[in-house]
Amino acid sequence: MAYSVIDTGQSRSFPAAHALMQGATHALTQGVAAAGDVVVVIGADVARGLASIKDRERKTAIVLELGTECLGVHTGESRGSEGSNVLGFARFRLGAAEPTKLVELVKQPNTAPAALAAAKKVFEDAGLAVAVCNDFPGRIVDRLIRPYLNAALRRLDEGLASADDMDTTLKLGLGYPEGPIALLERTGLAAHFDVSQALYEALGDAAYAPARRARVAKERAKRA
Amino acid sequence: MAGIRTVGVAGCGTMGAGIAIVAARAGFRTLVYDTRAAALEQARKQSEAFFAKSVERGKLKAEQVTAILSNLTSTTRIEDFKACDIVIEAVFEDLKVKHALFAKLNGICPPQTLFASNTSTISITEIAGGSGRDDRFVGMHFCLPAQLMKLVEMSPGLNTSEASFQAAWDFCKALGQTPVKTRDNPGFILNYFLIPFNNDAIRLVESGVAEPAEIDKAIKGAMGYAMGPFELLDLVGMDTQLLLCEAMHGLTHEPHAACPPLVKRMIAAGHLGKKSGRGFHVYKDSKMFGA
Numbered sequence: 001m002a003y004s005v006i007d008t009g010q011s012r013s014f015p016a017a018h019a020l021m022q023g024a025t026h027a028l029t030q031g032v033a034a035a036g037d038v039v040v041v042i043g044a045d046v047a048r049g050l051a052s053i054k055d056r057e058r059k060t061a062i063v064l065e066l067g068t069e070c071l072g073v074h075t076g077e078s079r080g081s082e083g084s085n086v087l088g089f090a091r092f093r094l095g096a097a098e099p100t101k102l103v104e105l106v107k108q109p110n111t112a113p114a115a116l117a118a119a120k121k122v123f124e125d126a127g128l129a130v131a132v133c134n135d136f137p138g139r140i141v142d143r144l145i146r147p148y149l150n151a152a153l154r155r156l157d158e159g160l161a162s163a164d165d166m167d168t169t170l171k172l173g174l175g176y177p178e179g180p181i182a183l184l185e186r187t188g189l190a191a192h193f194d195v196s197q198a199l200y201e202a203l204g205d206a207a208y209a210p211a212r213r214a215r216v217a218k219e220r221a222k223r224a
Numbered sequence: 225m226a227g228i229r230t231v232g233v234a235g236c237g238t239m240g241a242g243i244a245i246v247a248a249r250a251g252f253r254t255l256v257y258d259t260r261a262a263a264l265e266q267a268r269k270q271s272e273a274f275f276a277k278s279v280e281r282g283k284l285k286a287e288q289v290t291a292i293l294s295n296l297t298s299t300t301r302i303e304d305f306k307a308c309d310i311v312i313e314a315v316f317e318d319l320k321v322k323h324a325l326f327a328k329l330n331g332i333c334p335p336q337t338l339f340a341s342n343t344s345t346i347s348i349t350e351i352a353g354g355s356g357r358d359d360r361f362v363g364m365h366f367c368l369p370a371q372l373m374k375l376v377e378m379s380p381g382l383n384t385s386e387a388s389f390q391a392a393w394d395f396c397k398a399l400g401q402t403p404v405k406t407r408d409n410p411g412f413i414l415n416y417f418l419i420p421f422n423n424d425a426i427r428l429v430e431s432g433v434a435e436p437a438e439i440d441k442a443i444k445g446a447m448g449y450a451m452g453p454f455e456l457l458d459l460v461g462m463d464t465q466l467l468l469c470e471a472m473h474g475l476t477h478e479p480h481a482a483c484p485p486l487v488k489r490m491i492a493a494g495h496l497g498k499k500s501g502r503g504f505h506v507y508k509d510s511k512m513f514g515a
Contacts, residue, residue: 131441172404176447207480
């Protein structure tokens with residue numbers, strides 16, 4: 001499938017060379033008309049990338065990299081009937097760790113089925129696993145794991161168990177490859193604070209309020 | 225563990241039968257008690273089948289199995305626990321039932337016998353409070369299936385003596401298990417995290433964030449988990465998830481521990497999980513894990 005990639009710079013999903021860029025018919029920078037049926041816009045300024053695409057409605061799909069924002073921020077919303085050939089995506093990544101193979105592909109209530117299928121195929125052909133979700137804060141993974149990680153930090157403070165015993169329990173009991181405390185140490189507590197705080201503001205659920213240890217790490221990162 | 229030679233297991237449901245296998249396999253004389261003779265007989269057959277499989281897989285030799293099975297006996301008479309150095313309780317998750325059992329055992333077992341509970345949700349201190357020997361009482365929560373899972377969450381109650389906890393800890397290691405110490409807290413570590421996590425996944429479906437299969441795919445792909453939350457919930461069963469939620473939420477009142485309404489609707493519709501052929505996923509067979 002012919003597709004283009006518009007790179008607006010500082011992509012969290014694709015910080016380094018990847019098969020997605022290598023397989024593109026055209027790798028473009030912003031301000032240049034995109035060719036092909038599907039246009040993937042990556043980087044920190046996808047709004048500008050989207051604005052640069054001519055004849056948008058003639059594309060099968062336009063896929064925008066999302067941060068913590070909803071796709072509706074870029075497309076607008078209308079009475080629950082929004083949806084077009086524009087989708088969102090994020091390749092899941094925990095803090096400073098390398099991006100995973102998982103792409104969360106975001107649709108709206110009336111997203112064109114052909115646009116969804118084409119976008120999914122572009123990512124899958126690049127060796128990525130795609131999970132489709134609707135347009136909600138945190139999508140799937142952040143929505144599920146941030147309360148779990150906050151709870152682990154809180155329970156560590158409360159003395160439920162040692163960090164090692166908590167990690168061992170989750171690894172041996174549930175087959176997780178890594179316990180929550182080791183995972184946060186590896187990927188960064190300050191980065192967890194950023195995502196968790198954004199979700200707390202979006203959802204208003206106390207389970208997303210960053211735990212004390214994440215707040216401390218964020219404060220220390222600011223002072224460094 | 226020099227002081228413990230004979231192990232009593234009270235209750236021969238899935239957990240009790242598994243714990244008995246672990247104890248007998250580790251070389252302890254193991255006595256399983258249940259009021260239901262048919263349940264004891266069924267557990268005996270399951271144990272024999274498990275050990276036969278272990279021989280087939282080369283994990284045990286036939287002569288070892290003969291010795292293990294000679295260590296493993298059962299009884300419908302609770303008085304037979306008088307010879308036990310430790311009794312591990314694995315009966316229904318009901319405080320009154322557990323208190324009644326331990327009160328009887330306290331009159332039967334010698335003073336030095338340690339009492340342990342395999343509860344997954346009820347406070348160890350509360351159970352110990354009705355045992356007559358709360359200083360010699362510990363929590364030993366094995367994971368399902370006990371005969372395959374190494375983890376044991378071990379909790380002291382408020383009045384558990386250090387010597388009793390240490391003796392139970394050493395015994396756990398002698399079983400070949402991996403103990404972790406946790407405070408006496410509803411759900412200990414595992415269920416404290418797992419029950420809300422699974423409920424949150426169900427609420428994502430309720431609120432239209434994504435379909436179960438997509439959520440499973442996302443969690444496995446992003447976190448490297450062997451199973452997605454809905455694959456696990458289908459194995460656990462909606463009826464069990466409801467019981468776990470009721471126990472946890474009843475004790476903690478934490479909103480994320482409350483059972484999502486969808487679970488109750490699925491139970492009403494007969495969508496219990498793998499065992500009924502349909503839960504969040506649809507199954508062609510209903511074989512249980514390891515069968």
